[in-house]
Amino acid sequence: MRPSQRPGSRRDLAERPPHGAQREISREVGCTEGRMPTGEQLLAETEQLKKALERRPIVDMARGVLMAAWSCTAEEAWQILVHVSQHSNTKVHDVAKALIATTQGEPLPARVEEHLPAALARWRASRDG
Template sequence: MRPSQRPGPRRDLVERPLPRAPRETARQVARPDGGMPTGEQLLAETQQLKEALERRPVVDMARGVLMAAWSCTADEGWEILVWVSQHSNTKVHDVAKALIATTQNEPLPAHIEEHLPAARVRWQASRDG
């Protein structure tokens, strides 16, 4: 009887477990400066991530307002919000909240109202150019 005719699994076809990738341990997850993050740092980072998740819908709604009002893309709406934020020295989230409030007949704060028209002119010039 030849080996290929023997009953049972062939040695070359037997499934072998794949080698495992080394698991990351806490010692391997280090900060850029070489140290380990402290509990306080991890807690602060977690809090920042929670705030970002809460603020994102507001920013997305403001992008939608700009998209509807000015017929811009979502990316262009983001760039407009960022530009106004940088030039008015206001957080993007606060610019977004103020813009959304205008849909409820609330006036824009003066420091944002100064820069929004300039952002529109800049956006239209980039679109036409």
């Protein structure tokens, strides 16, 4: 065995992450108890990220609809969408799709229509107060 291949050699030490770095890396990639995620966990996370990227433009368009209709900021539009989503037990993406559909003459679903006025009233109160 060559000296550079022995455990504890400079080469071996250079290839290892510094003390505590492995734990930090593990936390960053979603590991629990210092264990690296399984391939299955990484695939599931990848799928979630793909869905999020597909849905993001729809949510952004709905924010734009609210911003144009109510002269609110992007953050305020987001808060309105979240409020309606939480109180109507509807995913933000579905609330966003429903709002966008209204620009094409579609009616809002009843559960969204029921909670949108309350979200707008709450936004107005926070803006005026």
